[in-house]
Amino acid sequence: MRVALIAPLPPEQNGIADYAGHLRNALQALDVEVVTPLQGVGNDPRQARQRIADSNWQGIDLVHAEIGGGRLAEFRALQALRERFAQLPLTATVHDPERLVWRLEKLPWPLSLAEHLPSPVPQAATLLADPLCLREERQLARSMTRLVTLTRAGSQSLRQRMGLHEQQMVVINHGNLAIEPQPLPPLQPLRLLYFGFIYRGKGIEDLLDALASLFVSQPALRAKVRLTLAGGSEPEMAFASKGSYLEELRLRIRQLGLSDLIDWQLDLPGDQIAPLIQAHHLMVLPYRESSKLRLLGELRGTSGALSWAVACGRGVITSDARSFAEEVSHGNGTIYPQGDVQALSKALAQVCSAPQLAAQWAASAAQLGQARQWQHTAERFRDMFRQACGQR
Structure with a gap:
């Protein structure tokens, strides 16, 4: 053929x-x-x-x-x-x-x-x-x-x-790529990962705000959680007429007092993506659907980043944007209403108080990754x- x-x-x-x-x-x-x-x-x-x-x-x-x-x-x-x-x-x-x-x-x-x-x-x-x-x-x-x-x-x-x-x-x-399974790292600190192209509309601000809210309500968790922001930052996405989005994120991180808890991994070579994901316990995808697109129809796609999580055997916390609810219906994660910072903070608090959830989600993700x-x-x-x- x-x-x-x-x-x-x-x-x-x-x-x-x-x-x-x-x-x-x-x-x-x-x-x-x-x-x-x-x-x-x-x-x-x-x-x-x-x-x-x-x-x-x-x-x-x-x-x-x-x-x-x-x-x-x-x-x-x-x-x-x-x-x-x-x-x-x-x-x-x-x-x-x-x-x-x-x-x-x-x-x-x-x-x-x-x-x-x-x-x-x-x-x-x-x-x-x-x-x-x-x-x-x-x-x-x-x-x-x-x-x-x-x-x-x-x-x-x-x-x-x-x-x-x-x-x-x-x-x-x-x-999914065929990726050799790796065990979860030690459960403390809990390592969270945002992975994907970094530009406006991905809800990264919601994730930062949710973390800050979590630490206000439970200060003891500051020593037990870290977040990595990783992905592509090519100029046409990270820079626009409104200025540098990366600098906006860094400023927001400083204002929220999170600088000591955030790691950056930008523009990774392809062969380093899987080791990065598997060095974390779970991925967080806080996407928001575009208000402009909603005037034209419903966006029901999925995410390449989510497929990476499945391939690497890692669970996800994701918003209910796009078709994410279907993609995490296999016991490989949980969803929350998009744009609801408090709901995201609650989901983070849940996995922090019961880190075995991350292990359960990872096991289900690994099975799904094999099939896909x-x-x-x-x-x-x-x-x-x-x-x-x-x-x-």
């Missing part, structure tokens, strides 16, 4: 590129030939369409895409392929259901005049143009042979919003590809 993979790929630094790279390697290990016609294009829709026009599609059995993160290049590439090849099997993993891309490449005139005006005028224009975006998304989604989501909640929301048939939908959980290794995940994709090709 010869498959064209339409996706961002390493060295691009985002979670979908990492996912696509692991999927490509796992498929090739199963003797599936994978070609990457868009490699090097980045998120440039115009170049993506041109690459589709210039590439040789003879001998391609199926095209699979990775869609999400607000990227338009893969979306436009799929549109161009469907226009050119009405019968070619097209499949895609949708990382951010209930929508495919959530935004138009360009606002139509006269709404485009609002793009350079002060906020909230551009946001209002985006909302007014959203029916046009939704129409494009539905048109492409309904023409796809199969659409993959990482959770059942994501599948249900995508199907309902796009108006899809049940036979188009496939759920394949996020794949990329080898098994790629087998499910290969089977899905074969079924999709059989419908040609």
Whole structure:
């Protein structure tokens, strides 16, 4: 089988590129030939369409895409392929259901005049143009042979919003690297880890506030808890028009009196991620859903960081954003209402008073990680590809 993979790929630094790279390697290990016609294009829709026009599609059995993160290049590439090849099997993993891309490449005139005006005028224009975006998304989604989501909640929301048939939908959980299990470190101090790209909207402030609240109510815990903030901090995410987010976090840490309890591990090489996670007892993911996105729909994706926790055999405390509740329904952690700092503080207090919880969550995570290794995940994709090709 010869498959064209339409996706961002390493060295691009985002979670979908990492996912696509692991999927490509796992498929090739199963003797599936994978070609990457868009490699090097980045998120440039115009170049993506041109690459589709210039590439040789003879001998391609199926095209699979990775869609999400607000990227338009893969979306436009799929549109161009469907226009050119009405019968070619097209499949895609949708990382951010209930929508495919959530935004138009360009606002139509006269709404485009609002793009350079002060906020909230551009946001209002985006909302007014959203029916046009939704129409494009539905048109492409309904023409796809199969659409993959990482959770059942994501599948249900995508199907309902796009108006899809049940036979188009496939759920394949996020794949994990095969990582050698490691025992938990000594239970004191309790080592907490935030891991992921560090930028606004991840709820890191909530985690800092929850820790500070915990130490106010139980001062004795200061000597028994440490937090590591780890992950990617590339300039386009950590710096914006509002200034340096990293410096904002450091200032907040000082103001809360947490400087002596916080460790930083930024921009780790890939081979150091697993040892870092396994040096901690559990991961904390305090994500908040974007208030702007809520005006356009419900985000029901999951998290690459959460899959790392599973792969490394570590439990999680996470908000109920996205589809996280489903992902921690296997006895591998607990959830709290997003944005509720006191609820997060209570969850932290619970595991501090009963650290054996961390051991229980870790054991369940390790079992789940074994079942979700990329080898098994790629087998499910290969089977899905074969079924999709059989419908040609």
